[in-house]
Amino acid sequence: MRPILEVKDLSVSFDVFGGEVQAIRGVNFTVNEGEAVAIVGESGSGKSVTAQTVMRLIATPPGRIKNGSIMFNGRDLLSLSEKEMRKVRGNEIGMIFQDPMTSLNPTMTIGSQITEGLVKHQKLSHSAAKTRAIELLKMVGIPNPEVRLKQYPHNFSGGMRQRVMIAIALACNPALLIADEPTTALDVTIQAQIMELMKDLQKQMNTSIILITHDLGVVADVCDRVIVMYAGQVVETGTIKEIFRNPQHPYTKGLLKSLPRLNQSKDEPLIPIHGTPPDLIKPPQGCGFCSRCEDAMRICATEAPEVTTISETQMVRCWLQDPRAAKGAGMGKEESA
Amino acid sequence: MVGYLAKKFVFMFVSLFLLVTTTFALMNAVPGSPLQSEKAPSAAVQKNLEAYYGLDKPITTQYFMYLKKLAHFDLGVSMKKRFVSVNKMISQSFKYSLRLGLVSIVTSVLAGCALGIIAALYHRKFLDNLAMILAVIGLAIPSMVLGPLLQYLLSVKISLLPVTGLKEPLDYILPTLTLSSVSIAFIARLIRSTLIEVLSSDFIKTAKAKGLSGHIIVWKHAMRNSILPVITYLGFLAANVITGSIIIEQIFAIPGMGKFFVSCITDRDYPLIMGTTVFYAVLLIASRFIADIIYALVDPRMRTSVGRGGK
Numbered sequence: 001m002r003p004i005l006e007v008k009d010l011s012v013s014f015d016v017f018g019g020e021v022q023a024i025r026g027v028n029f030t031v032n033e034g035e036a037v038a039i040v041g042e043s044g045s046g047k048s049v050t051a052q053t054v055m056r057l058i059a060t061p062p063g064r065i066k067n068g069s070i071m072f073n074g075r076d077l078l079s080l081s082e083k084e085m086r087k088v089r090g091n092e093i094g095m096i097f098q099d100p101m102t103s104l105n106p107t108m109t110i111g112s113q114i115t116e117g118l119v120k121h122q123k124l125s126h127s128a129a130k131t132r133a134i135e136l137l138k139m140v141g142i143p144n145p146e147v148r149l150k151q152y153p154h155n156f157s158g159g160m161r162q163r164v165m166i167a168i169a170l171a172c173n174p175a176l177l178i179a180d181e182p183t184t185a186l187d188v189t190i191q192a193q194i195m196e197l198m199k200d201l202q203k204q205m206n207t208s209i210i211l212i213t214h215d216l217g218v219v220a221d222v223c224d225r226v227i228v229m230y231a232g233q234v235v236e237t238g239t240i241k242e243i244f245r246n247p248q249h250p251y252t253k254g255l256l257k258s259l260p261r262l263n264q265s266k267d268e269p270l271i272p273i274h275g276t277p278p279d280l281i282k283p284p285q286g287c288g289f290c291s292r293c294e295d296a297m298r299i300c301a302t303e304a305p306e307v308t309t310i311s312e313t314q315m316v317r318c319w320l321q322d323p324r325a326a327k328g329a330g331m332g333k334e335e336s337a
Numbered sequence: 338m339v340g341y342l343a344k345k346f347v348f349m350f351v352s353l354f355l356l357v358t359t360t361f362a363l364m365n366a367v368p369g370s371p372l373q374s375e376k377a378p379s380a381a382v383q384k385n386l387e388a389y390y391g392l393d394k395p396i397t398t399q400y401f402m403y404l405k406k407l408a409h410f411d412l413g414v415s416m417k418k419r420f421v422s423v424n425k426m427i428s429q430s431f432k433y434s435l436r437l438g439l440v441s442i443v444t445s446v447l448a449g450c451a452l453g454i455i456a457a458l459y460h461r462k463f464l465d466n467l468a469m470i471l472a473v474i475g476l477a478i479p480s481m482v483l484g485p486l487l488q489y490l491l492s493v494k495i496s497l498l499p500v501t502g503l504k505e506p507l508d509y510i511l512p513t514l515t516l517s518s519v520s521i522a523f524i525a526r527l528i529r530s531t532l533i534e535v536l537s538s539d540f541i542k543t544a545k546a547k548g549l550s551g552h553i554i555v556w557k558h559a560m561r562n563s564i565l566p567v568i569t570y571l572g573f574l575a576a577n578v579i580t581g582s583i584i585i586e587q588i589f590a591i592p593g594m595g596k597f598f599v600s601c602i603t604d605r606d607y608p609l610i611m612g613t614t615v616f617y618a619v620l621l622i623a624s625r626f627i628a629d630i631i632y633a634l635v636d637p638r639m640r641t642s643v644g645r646g647g648k
Contacts, residue, residue: 057545089548097546102539107561107636117547152637168547 001032004175004208010068012053015061019281023049025232036202036209038219041229044277047212051178055095056085091121094169098181100161104153111149114168121172136167159190178210195222216259228252231277231288238314248316250293295320338640345629349622360614361400371416371605413608423612433503434593438578440509445517449524457532475522484515484588501590512589516581520574524567531563568632575624579617
């Protein structure tokens with residue numbers, strides 16, 4: 001499989017009144033052709049900033065890309081001019097946002113919002129773009145596309161609007177689709193439909209997907225690989241199987257424990273991860289998860305863990321898995337707990 | 338949509354009727370009579386005059402007679418300038434007020450939008466601060482100060498522009514500037530704050546993610562949403578310009594309607610009081626109605642929500 005997107009050592013900061021918020025601190029990951037990758041993590045872990053940096057959509061200032069490179073199809077997106085970047089956005093990379101209720105322009109028809117990108121990137125004539133828009137609406141499962149094309153966003157329900165957003169994002173057959181929490185604002189039954197749709201379309205069009213979410217249940221269904229982010233860093237990556245069956249990082253384990261399972265009895269409480277993520281204005285010296293980790297060792301507080309390779313596909317950033325750590329480190333506590 | 342406009346249209350007449358009734362009552366409640374003057378004519382002349390103007394009849398009869406004439410668009414005959422119809426007085430003087438008013442509304446919208454857009458696009462930079470300082474000055478200086486000040490500086494001191502009158506295009510500059518300063522400032526602040534808000538909204542991010550250029554994003558996506566409050570303001574702007582022009586016309590010696598509006602009350606010129614009030618009221622109500630229509634044209638949500646009878 002050919003890598004389509006390679007993010008290397010990416011660091012992004014935001015200059016705010018209180019100082020510099022280091023939202024992303026040295027993120028590395030790869031997305032291969034035709035692959036669906038999930039980025040999971042809690043609010044403030046840097047998922048959305050990562051995605052928006054790939055699209056170069058973060059406002060600078062206050063945002064600042066400090067370091068790193070984003071190789072997309074052999075080009076470094078960070079070195080492109082704004083004009084060149086505009087040819088990538090919407091054309092080679094499509095993006096879907098969290099809230100379909102506010103992501104469409106309320107004063108423009110759905111049709112003109114879909115055709116806009118087609119006319120710009122593929123230089124289609126107005127009528128050809130319209131034909132393509134009808135095709136797209138059919139593809140995302142909107143009945144009566146000829147009529148719906150002339151309607152405005154307020155004539156659509158939330159789920160339908162998200163379908164329109166998907167149609168807009170996929171209009172120019174992008175090689176990569178970034179979906180930033182596409183189902184968070186939708187109710188559960190609609191969530192399932194939207195995820196199903198994205199899965200189908202991915203197979204049809206062989207698009208790579210980056211799915212940003214904090215819902216691990218959604219991930220298992222759609223994605224091939226998972227990237228777990230915490231406090232602006234990638235703490236673990238692996239295939240779906242590896243992450244769900246054999247999680248290595250205490251944070252990943254915590255996330256999985258806090259998920260309800262079907263065979264769980266009603267009285268059995270879910271186990272949350274206690275505490276809050278660190279303040280990224282003053283990121284901790286050691287591991288970001290240290291203060292919340294039940295298995296933390298002395299070194300965790302003072303030195304940042306390095307990446308440990310577990311298998312060809314699984315990597316973790318944790319002292320517990322470091323080959324230099326004592327065998328069975330942190331295990332005692334877990335047994336007694 | 339049609340039903341909504343029809344409803345608005347009916348309400349226009351209801352409010353106009355209430356206005357006519359109130360003005361008529363208030364006018365008659367004021368002591369004094371239009372035919373009283375220092376040089377009192379003889380009793381016979383007085384009586385004839387009263388009969389001519391219908392003042393000898395009971396007030397209710399006078400009221401219904403007025404309504405009947407009004408329904409035929411007849412505003413009566415002035416009592417001060419005898420035998421000159423109010424319709425004629427208004428039509429002769431209003432053309433000046435209308436010209437100045439229209440020029441001023443167009444200037445307010447164009448200049449206000451331009452200042453506001455510049456301020457929003459250069460948010461927190463030099464141009465934003467400059468535009469907002471200008472806006473505060475515009476809001477703070479009343480027209481009776483600004484007008485003479487501009488006359489003194491630009492006409493008397495450096496003889497750049499004519500001091501008074503309204504004949505040549507150049508004549509329009511000073512009165513327009515004086516009349517529009519408040520509304521330019523108001524629209525600039527309105528556009529600035531809405532545009533800044535709209536530019537940070539989600540659908541602008543969607544537009545950016547489509548790869549659209551900055552120009553298209555601002556003009557096609559953001560402006561249409563930012564202009565809505567300005568349209569709402571247009572109705573008030575018309576009122577502002579109309580009432581404001583009363584003072585401006587005095588300052589710049591423009592033979593507009595404003596002078597009648599003031600003098601007719603001290604003269605107790607009943608038909609002229611009623612005529613100017615009704616005329617101004619129709620203008621105001623009509624401009625609000627037009628603003629409503631424009632609003633519905635720009636915002637598709639208005640069309641359906643009012644079409645369904647909601648909102």
